[in-house]
Amino acid sequence: MTTIGFETHDHHACVSETMAKAESRCAAQDLRLTPVRRRVLELLLAEHRALGAYDILGHLSAEGLGTQPPVAYRALDFLVKAGFAHRIEALNAYIACTHLGKDHAPAFLICRSCQSVAESGTALTQGRLGDAARAAGFQIEHTVVEAQGLCPACQPQDAA
Amino acid sequence: MTTIGFETHDHHACVSETMAKAESRCAAQDLRLTPVRRRVLELLLAEHRALGAYDILGHLSAEGLGTQPPVAYRALDFLVKAGFAHRIEALNAYIACTHLGKDHAPAFLICRSCQSVAESGTALTQGRLGDAARAAGFQIEHTVVEAQGLCPACQPQDAA
DNA sequence: CTCCAAATGTTATAATATAACGCTTGTTAG
DNA sequence: CTAACAAGCGTTATATTATAACATTTGGAG
Numbered sequence: 151m152t153t154i155g156f157e158t159h160d161h162h163a164c165v166s167e168t169m170a171k172a173e174s175r176c177a178a179q180d181l182r183l184t185p186v187r188r189r190v191l192e193l194l195l196a197e198h199r200a201l202g203a204y205d206i207l208g209h210l211s212a213e214g215l216g217t218q219p220p221v222a223y224r225a226l227d228f229l230v231k232a233g234f235a236h237r238i239e240a241l242n243a244y245i246a247c248t249h250l251g252k253d254h255a256p257a258f259l260i261c262r263s264c265q266s267v268a269e270s271g272t273a274l275t276q277g278r279l280g281d282a283a284r285a286a287g288f289q290i291e292h293t294v295v296e297a298q299g300l301c302p303a304c305q306p307q308d309a310a
Numbered sequence: 311m312t313t314i315g316f317e318t319h320d321h322h323a324c325v326s327e328t329m330a331k332a333e334s335r336c337a338a339q340d341l342r343l344t345p346v347r348r349r350v351l352e353l354l355l356a357e358h359r360a361l362g363a364y365d366i367l368g369h370l371s372a373e374g375l376g377t378q379p380p381v382a383y384r385a386l387d388f389l390v391k392a393g394f395a396h397r398i399e400a401l402n403a404y405i406a407c408t409h410l411g412k413d414h415a416p417a418f419l420i421c422r423s424c425q426s427v428a429e430s431g432t433a434l435t436q437g438r439l440g441d442a443a444r445a446a447g448f449q450i451e452h453t454v455v456e457a458q459g460l461c462p463a464c465q466p467q468d469a470a
Numbered sequence: 471c472t473c474c475a476a477a478t479g480t481t482a483t484a485a486t487a488t489a490a491c492g493c494t495t496g497t498t499a500g
Numbered sequence: 501c502t503a504a505c506a507a508g509c510g511t512t513a514t515a516t517t518a519t520a521a522c523a524t525t526t527g528g529a530g
Contacts, residue, residue, distance in 0.1 A: 156446055184508070203486070218511060223487065228508095239399040240454050242486060242517095257439050259448045270442035277438035279417050279457050282430035286316055287462035288419045294400045296454040297439050302447035342527095344477070363517070378480060383518065388477095402486095402517060 156259075156268050156301045164248075165195045171250045172234050181232055186215050190225040191246060194235055199265050200243035238267065240296045245269070257295035263304035316419075316428050316461045324408075325355045331410045332394050341392055346375050350385040351406060354395055359425050360403035398427065400456045405429070417455035423464035 172191060176183040183191075193209050194201060207222040216222070226244050229235035235246050236256055249256065249271040259268040283290050332351060336343040343351075353369050354361060367382040376382070386404050389395035395406050396416055409416065409431035419428040443450050 156448070182507080186509080216510080219487070220489095220511085221509075224509080239456070257442055259443055259446060259450075261448075262451070268446055268448070270438075270446070278430075279437075279455055282417055283419055283457060283459070286419060286428055286430070287465075288316070288421075288428070288457070289460045289465055290419075290457045291422070291459040292457070294454060294456040294458075295439055296399070297443060297448070297450045297452070298454075299443070299451040300449045305447075305449055342476080346478080376479080379518070380480085380520095381478075384478080 187225045194246035200238045200241050200245045202243045239294050260298045261301035347385045354406035360398045360401050360405045360427050362403045399454050420458045421461035
């Protein structure tokens with residue numbers, strides 16, 4: 151399991167590598183990474199924070215890429231369906247995927263102080279939720295797993 | 311672990327027992343279960359489904375208990391804070407707690423076909439999310455764990 | 471009885487999201 | 501080449517979810 155987001159890292163490389171992966175995946179799967187979609191992915195990648203659809207729209211409209219809500223929502227829908235981004239239900243916001251290419255049943259750690267979000271790539275239908283589903287005869291199609299709290303940097307001091 | 315919601319059960323008893331528990335808990339903790347709050351809890355208990363704030367408001371206004379959104383939101387906020395109800399983030403909706411009195415880190419199984427919701431009472435910050443948090447040094451304060459899929463009754467046939 | 475805190479009533483508006491429809495563009499079959 | 505089609509985009513309008521703010525009422529403590 152890898153959890154990306156809180157520790158320092160080479161962010162420039164993390165952005166450009168992910169863009170490259172997204173491009174090659176679009177080529178391979180016949181998906182179209184149009185200018186608006188590409189720019190929204192870049193905006194999300196620029197921070198390990200969740201951005202609201204209207205935050206995105208603000209950037210797009212400042213750059214002449216679109217002024218109305220559907221522009222942002224369509225791009226976000228595309229990115230989420232393609233697996234390039236995730237929606238954070240607890241925040242009504244969106245974040246770039248940091249585990250592009252891997253299987254996918256993401257869990258998120260959301261800091262209430264600095265708003266940073268880390269994505270933890272666990273395998274699906276395992277853990278407690280999977281146990282509960284099996285016990286109840288429930289067939290899982292999609293999971294929302296989000297924890298809110300304090301990231302290492304925002305804790306009172308003495309915690310690592 | 312108990313998961314309530316999909317299996318048939320004595321629903322009348324399940325409702326009245328929960329109301330009784332809520333009342334005694336309010337008495338014990340000096341909380342006020344006012345008419346609006348009590349009615350909202352009854353409405354939520356009446357179904358093992360999540361109801362939107364405006365669904366609730368519709369019932370309240372039909373019964374002369376209030377006509378404006380804040381009426382519903384205040385009652386729901388009270389019930390959630392008191393632990394009598396939970397908010398389902400993936401649906402922007404609310405559901406009565408089926409594990410009243412127990413510790414609390416609920417996980418939900420949400421059927422996309424019949425909209426029923428089961429609450430699984432796990433003792434959380436354990437499982438995958440807990441592992442990820444510990445590995446990252448993240449301090450969990452609240453968790454959102456929701457699975458969407460098909461309940462036993464809504465599966466194609468042959469699955470139990 | 472008065473004061474205070476909690477709850478409620480009410481108006482207004484904010485924030486998030488989608489329906490619907492027409493235009494443009496890029497691809498493909500003829 | 502070009503007609504036909506699908507996907508994407510521009511735009512208007514509106515739906516859905518949620519909260520800010522302030523006046524009024526209620527219930528209990530002193």
